[in-house]
Amino acid sequence: MEPAQQAWQISNRLEQKGIRSPLLTTVSSPDDRSLQKETLGQVKITRVPVQFALGQYKISFGMMTYLRQYQLLHSHLYRTFQTDCAFFLR
Secondary structure, rough: OOOHHHHHHHHHHHHHHOOOOOEEEEEEOOOOOOEEEEEOEEEEEEEEEEOEEEOEEOOOOHHHHHOOOOOOOOOOOOOOHHHHHHHHHO
């Protein structure tokens, strides 16, 4: 099972138990506004546009605004802009 599917499964099961567990991720094409917010099952998913990439390292400055809202963060990948921001913001 890929990391995105694992994250959704965990979040959906937490939501079923009444524990708020939204997913934050990025979208590479800022032109596709239709994908930026949606709900799958009980999980609210927010996709924040990527401004630019350094190889596979995708920079999304808008992600920092969202990450500041949470006290507990869980990542399914490492060495990404999101995990680096979460480390320094928390």
